[in-house]
Amino acid sequence: MAIGERINFFRRRCNLTMNALGQLLGFDEKGADVRIAQYENNSRKPKAELTQSMADVFGVVPEALTVPDIDTYKGLLHTLFTLEDIYGLTIDRIDDVTCLHLDKFVTQPGTNLWQYLDDWYSMKEKYIHGRITKEEYDHWRYNFPNDGTSVLTAKVPPESSL
Helix, strand or coil: CCCHHHHHHHHHHHCCCCCHHHHHCCCCCCCCCHHHHHHHCCCCCCCCCHHHHHHHCCCHHHHCCCCCCCCCCCHHHHHHHHHHHHHHHHEECCEEEEEEECCCCCCCCCCCHHHHHHHHHEEEEEEEECCCCCHHHHHHHHHHHCCCHHHCCCCCHHHHHH
């Protein structure tokens, strides 16, 4: 999710209009909404100081607004929090194992995300059980979704020929 979508998400969460947010950030009343609209539609990117000010207004850390660096644990966690907001990804504990799953009340079965996760699970199972090689599994992952479709048209041999 781009920073503009995160700004919009938190602005709405705080029940602020674009104009009200802009004024809280020190923009002139006449152009405050235009300036915030530019950030929300990603035609302008706020500088670090402005991002910090927005975070302060929203009562969040700046990483909650920016596109996090998933090469750090902090950035990865904020990415997971964003996925919770958008797709209903949630954390749980099953048999003393912490796991992630989709909240069925947020992301309904039958949506592309559910299908894509099912496709991923199927491919991982094929790899684990030796029906495809690591190279085939990696090829599938790094080229997903080959042509915009699910595993049904991925360039992996059908299960019956494996």
